[in-house]
Amino acid sequence: MAANYLSGKEIRAIAKENKKVMKRLEAYKYRKCDESEYLTEMKNAENILEIDDLHTYFFTDQGVVKAVNGVSFDIPKNATVGVVGESGCGKSVTSMSVMRLLQAPTGQIYSGEIRFKAKDKDGTVKTYDIAKMPMRDIFKIRGNEIAMIFQEPMTSLNPVFTIGQQLDEVTFIHDPEATKEDAKARSIEMLNLVGIAMPERVYNAFPHELSGGMRQRVMISMALASNPRLIIADEPTTALDVTIQAQILDLLRDLKTKIDGSIMLITHDLGIIAEMADYVVVMYAGKVIEKGTVQEIFHNPMHPYTIGLQKSKPTLQSDSDTLFNIPGNVPNPINMPDHCYFKERCTNCIGKCSGEYPGMIQVSPTHFVACHLYEEDQKNG
């Protein structure tokens, strides 16, 4: 593409600038600091996770990709929050930022806060700002208070270790004094919990001997083995066939009550959201464009993008032979202009849309939307 052509001079300038910023952020990540530096307070005590104005950038040779560009949402206790959006909208990057698993050194949390209410080993409740935590302290949370389930069960397990070896590891991380028998007992208990029929056999199996659904169950059991208070499920059913999808979703729903925790469910499937989530966050091009309870988003979608997403869902009632699609493509995330990113694809544009990016407008106590169309309403009503 001619528009994306960069001269050698420009590339060198970008690389130089990137190197400077990456070096600073990497040094910040590996700094030594006292716990007090990243202790903070929750805005709302009912929440377990608060993401506040999070910016996660990738410093590539083509320029800075603002994959997550000012995202804010909360995950309340014992709730399932669904994050929806099309591919490349930054939903996975948001979850990776929470886990601090971004591909270094290009991927970096640039600014923002990720407040997480953690329980220490002795039971005291502390609120950490995950975005400010140095990497050597991240183990207080990662795989401990927050566990993650990935999209690709086929490749997410290490092929050269048995399921048992990989599950036992989790127990050993939390309890270094545990004996081999303790770990095995716990692993088998976890395999039972996720509904694996022959846990003893699966325990001794290698990943390649299991089906995709079984592997995803193993991944879930691995996430559960650490007794997490928040599970991040990044498209847990995308790679599975439909019947297995339903089983895995049922399993996740059961588990939420069993572990008494919260789930952050990332998906592009609105059906799953409707079935599973209490709250929905809709993301577009690295920004949250609408968020609210599941009823609000499904019965009263406000942002033109959310409305489009709903329309593009296949239904049996429709007479049409073709699926509705939102015209156009997701914009190139480098050097985005300061106006609504959905403008080019939106059918309801007004004059104001060429102006600066719309702020979040509160429609109801829980419903927020970022669209110029509703600004007047707010003033009037």
Next chain:
Amino acid sequence: MFKYIIKRLIMSVFILLGVSMIIYFLIRLMPVDFIQDKINAINQGGATVSEETVNAMYEMYGLGDNSFLGILKGYFSWLGALATLDLGTSFVYGIPVAQVIFEHMGISFAIALIATIFEFMIAIPLGITAATHQYSFRDYIVTILVMIGISLPSFFFGQMLKDVLALKLGWFPASGLVNATASFSGVELLLDYFKHMFIPILTIVILSIGARMRMTRTNMLEVMNSDYIRTARAKGLRESVVINKHAFRNTLIPLVTSLAGLLPSLFSGAIITEQVFDLPGIGNIALDAMNRGDIPFIMGYNMFLALLSVIGVLLADLMYGLVDPRVKLE
């Protein structure tokens, strides 16, 4: 498993037959003539050799008939002798080929084995740190150094080391395998051997580290970017455990496989290095045999290497089954 090995061994016999045929025909087509050289030597001495004696000599060495049928006949008589485990008698040395090989293999094997051990011990950690610190200062330094190593020709670098370490500094002897002026025995003799082998081994190690290090780095990078490494991190494992257990165990798969493939190179001798340091290793002998048209030795030596290659490949496959649970040998 047992059945698989038997099957592979039977297949190997046919492969070796094919190899021997190709080697034999190629050697007979080579423009070196052992007999002619011998006669030339006699002629230079002042004596003359009659036409009949020359023909009788060609017949005696079995090189009389250079037609296709003659070569074929020669091949089958060589093969017939091989069936009775006889590799023939070396033209040059006048003793059985097997004996020549075994006499000179020891030194080459010792050098190659020690060099290979050091090569792996140095190259693997270097490859891992280069991969885990990709594009960092450390990565560049390691890569530049090993690239210099790869690029140096052994006759040049060996000569340079010899010049500096042996001739200028006098720390090590410059050539040969034993000190000609002293007679050592026991531990002292062994020490003397090692002193003589030090520079050749150093040369080989420095020249071979590069390829192994790059291989480790590439494999490690591929593994580090895989989903299961992300899972291991997400579990809350420390980075050292992630690298040394989860990633390294997967990097090991191609490394172990390549290790078994090294089997023939352990015995083949380092032709150029042995030349530079005047070591009586098998590589040196083989080069000499090539130059002088010692057909039985060249056949015996190459078939020995071919056999080792076949076994090496089989071993590599067996190792693969051992280190990678996904591979089942049936």
